[in-house]
Amino acid sequence: MGLPSEHEDTGAGAGWGHSHERKGFFTDTSICIGCKACEVACKEWNRNPQDGDLEILGSSYDNTGSLGANTWRHVAFIEQDQERIEQARESGRRLVGLGMPGIGPRSGADAPAGAGGCGSGCGSRPGADGEPGAADRTPPDTPEFRWLMSSDVCKHCTRAGCLDVCPTGALMRTEFGTVVVQSDICNGCGTCVGGCPFGVIERRDDGTISAKGDRGRVEQDVPHHGTANKCTLCYDRLVDGQTPACAQTCPTTSIRFGDRADMVDEAASRVRQLHDRGMTEARLYGANGNDGVGGTGSVFLLLDEPEVYGLPPDPQVPTAQLPAMFRTAGIAAAGMIAATALAFLGGRR
Amino acid sequence: MSRFSPLEWPVLRQLRGADPLGRGSAVTSARTRATTPRTATADRVVRSICPYCAVGCGQRIFVKDDKVVQIEGDPDSPISRGRLCPKGAASEQLVNFPNRVTTVRYRAPHATDWQDLDLDTALDMIADRFLEARRAHWEDLDEKGHPLRRTMGIASLGGATIDNEENYLAKKLFTAAGAIQMENQARI
């Protein structure tokens, strides 16, 4: 474990040198079809055990609930009526007004790439071909209903709370800038569990699931039981130049993988495209390097407030205050030493 | 197991190397440094097609020691471009799941449970019953004297999940036997 620097260079700072590009995800929830292929492909690749109690969760089509030791991709489903859609659109507009990245005058170089742009005769898509600054921001007809779907994953934060607090060196920053648990080192102390502002990392139980009713328990082969487990961004696939399982399998490329810098660019471009169509509810999550975790390796495009998706709106890495805390503690300690010294010096009469 | 060298002790690596805070390269275990995906260590990769729906996504099957260790999408397929839905992505579990039955099970008439039966005997018994049923419900002619040359004593259901070649032989054999009541999922 070591103390983080203020703006961590996730590659060089971890001793890998500058020859590795940081890798990351861009999850574009606006094109997610909620199929959960990501959940299954991830489990299958990582040989993660089945999770949960095999009962309906009570959350639309989501029966997974949350990320944890056994589930490293989780698809959320949120049903929204017209009122909520309009609120989301309005809150997005306000973000735009604050000058958040995602909208602004566009030069030709920033225009959306070919595949996303409109061909001739777009009909009902206002403004996509507009000149810089002249794009029509009128929202399209607001539908009466929408169903948001989003695949959540470990954020692989720039400033990773789990990595910061790990006492054993089990958690490490890889050459790809990702955060990975080495299960042969992890002693299951669980400190990392409290260190994650997103509630992602968790210790793995012994894997016996209590199935419904009188079915008895389903025994499973559970690798690394007792240790902390989370998404590795398919470290073992990356060392071989392959794509993470979830990104490879996603039918609509809602989950994209590549160099993080490219992912952020794509994300920003996609947000602009949606804003041009009047969908001002589109916003990015994790792209901003000034947020409480220094930006994340997994960037998301959301269509509403993060809380709607079960994500913390303002995640802070718990060790953010550490230097200030140590300074305060240092001052307090120095004060106590001084007071003690004074007490002894004064007491020699 | 490689010989452990004192210089590889993480604390020393931390001090020696470019990772003084011990957050990356200095804390890698030998196992981590030897990480390889099982797709790279497989004995062979076999090209196949997903057995679920009718999109026909390409699959790559990775085999090690005569066991399927990984099934994922085939990026070469112009239909699927390497992608799979949750069912296709679960194909390895379909192939290897513990509840899969690999021995013949037999239930005698009125029995309350299954018993073992060897495959050869089962096939003999089935062939006998096939011919008996064929004979017992054979129809030579209809009431107007038109030839029928068929049996109504045998029926078959299924075909959409087995191979074209298997459908061909099933239809060929049953038709030659006069067994016309043959159906599959297409008509459901």
Place this chain on the structure above:
Amino acid sequence: MANADCIIVQGSNMAEAHPVGFQWVMEAKARGARIIHVDPRFTRTTANADKHVPIRAGSDVVLLGALINHVLTEELWFREYVQAFTNASTIIDERYQDPEDLDGLFSGFDPETGRYDPASWAYRTAQPADPSHAHDDASRGETAGAGGPPLEREPVQRDETLQDPRCVLQILRRHYARYTPEMVEEACGISREDFAYLARSIVENSGRERTTCFAYAVGWTQHTGGAQFIRAAAILQLLMGNMGRPGGGVMALRGHATIQGSTDIPTLFNLLPGYLPMPMAGTHDRFEDYVESIGTKTQKGFWADAETYAVNLLKAWWGDAATPENDWAFDYLPRLTGAHGTYQTMMAMLEGKVDGFFLLGQNPAVGSADGRLQRLAMSHLKWMVVRDFSMIESATWWKEGPEIESGELRTEDIGTEVFFLPAANHTEKAGSFTQTQRLVQWRHQAVPPPGDAVSELQFLVELGNRIRERLAGSTDPRDRPLLDLTWDYPIDEHGEPDPESVLREINGFHVSGPDAGRPLSSFAQMRPDGSTAGGCWIYAGVYADGVNQAARRRPGQEQDETAAEWAWAWPANRRILYNRASADADGRPWSERKKYVWWDAEQGRWTGRDVPDFPVTKEPHDEGDPEAGGAAGLSGSDAFIMQSDGRGWLFAPSGLVDGPLPTHYEPVESSIPNPLYDQQANPTRVSFRSDLAMNAPGVDGLGGAAEVYPYVFTTYRVTEHHTAGGMSRFLPYLSELQPELFCEVSPELAEIVGLEPYGWATIVSPRSAIEARVLVTRRMRPLPIAGRTVHQIGLPYHWARGSEAVVEGDSVNDLIGLNLDANTQIQNSKVTACAIRPGRRPRGPALAELVAEHQRRAGIDADTGDEKVTIPPPAQRRVHVPGEAPAPPTEDPTEEEDR
């Protein structure tokens, strides 16, 4: 689909049932296409569409008919295309009468048999039609194969000005004249704004520069008029010029790995490989009658060579024993006497007429309609053979099925002998699958099958061997077909037959002559003289040059979007059928943007992005040989090469048993009176008189009885599971994604009935009762229909009772009755009447009592809902105006007496 400018997904939930295929819809969307989902529910498909059009299940023909009416009335149809490629100008027989004349029936209906004689639907010709070609057989739908019964090649009469009241276009106008936006609002629950949006989307995205695609699945096929739903879309697409064009067409989204292959090379009762029909007793006693009934030699198009295809099949099956002298062993084929579909067979099982049953990877205890009837039927069998990966419910029903739980059956009383033979899975055998776009793809074997598991190929060859061994030396002529069968496939050291040798037989080969032994390269090489053999003519070419074309895997990234070198599509590796229609009458592409196949005058051949689906050197203005049939008879603009007149059929003079034009009929259990006609439901539908398959009273029960089953439910798949669950409920990774059976209800219905979100509900139909968890969601919407409110309930059908799977639940198909489409024998699964109430269902005998109590209160019996013609005598007929409350149905006095 990526080339479409507008995609209408209707009768399909494509993102959930075909997720990876749906990426192409998303591609189209990214390119600016408009995606519209017409569906009773808001699903994961709708979440990614531009617009949801909620529709009452079963009313699709009203909507499609109104779209047809709209484009005809407003003159928005693609005139040049229609005139060049369709039968719009063809004149129909004077005797033809339309449902407009007969209150919902076509001319030629015989109430005694419940069938139509299509003679009055025929094209008008100079001479009267030859009566020897009339068919009086029991099930016309089965006799015809794919191209429909033949037409005589008499010169058809046409009016190219399209004004003659007897020409197809005018008949079409008149037939759909009352299918108006007001009617759509009343019958489908679709607002006029939504209808206008849909109509505008299609019109603005059709024509030279743009194309619209329809995608459908069993949301259309699983109705008593299902085939006509699809026909209606085909008519609309022909009128708008979208057939045979990139990004156009009607895309059938089928549901199983090789369901297309299992129809092409069919384990179906009514077909032989290549869509040749099974011969019908009486009609096809002689080979020449059989061949003539498929296609006359003088008709245009490729069914004129029916004899060739039949000879090659017979030669492939019976080799040397098939000779010109014995009509190629045609007599070895058994004969049909009607429809022998699975539901008919189940009824026969109940009567003890079937001794043995094979299940080859299908789970009817869960997947077929009326589950209780399926399981009871199996209890009457002497023996059954189940081949599968795990203990599916069709193997364990005798031990722990719902009838054991309820006490209706006792295990010790069930005499059915059951053999469970483990099956090799897709990685343990090599073979081909044909996916939904006719693409045949080869799979290689990865590992050997474990234990006793063997492939179906090995099982069938060994079964065949044993049967033939036992019959060896028999002098009984009944046994000759089995003994003379070509059944000698190379076997490897593991006992596995060589699947490529079977593919080669399917492909066809030269039997004699200088090329003896060599595989055929196309069906054009087939001869009717016994010098060639081929198991399935449409697959000829899959093994061309002795190379397994289905195993080709040139990466898609190295090819253009047609990717012709990946695998092989039938026929002849054509990827879009009827692609001649992507060029105009002169052979020029309709537009640069939609260029696909065109005439190269310099080279004197058709060329383009695909294999032309047309005789390749026939130039666009060729008039066709008036004396010849087949390909030679086709003109240069007869793009629809399988039809006997080379035209796309707006009006279908033959081929469909319930009418030449799609007509709206209500589902059997619907309580909405048909707003268009007095004929309530499809008069040709197949029903069964059985206490196990009683119908809800529907419109007959307006008043008290209809309140017993006041709602309707519709069934569907969810992404996480697969069909009857045999390949998903046994897997932890899929089961945990959707562990429990649930129903989906609107908040309005939940309030009326008292359903709690995520609580329990019991759903009762005239067949059975089940329980499910409740999802209260705005994705379900009540619809205003004919002055009432129709509440639709959603039920995914994947679950079953049994201890072997990871998760279990009640089987939804137990609720569904047996009313079949007469063309296809497919059951209606999409509109079923039901009651729903909060709480779990009773167990044991109380379950049957609950079902029976509902039946009693509704006053139903085995005859309810089976009356085929519901048109009152002329004096009492009413003309219905949309928006008016319907007049109460007049009681038929004779009916009253029978009650």
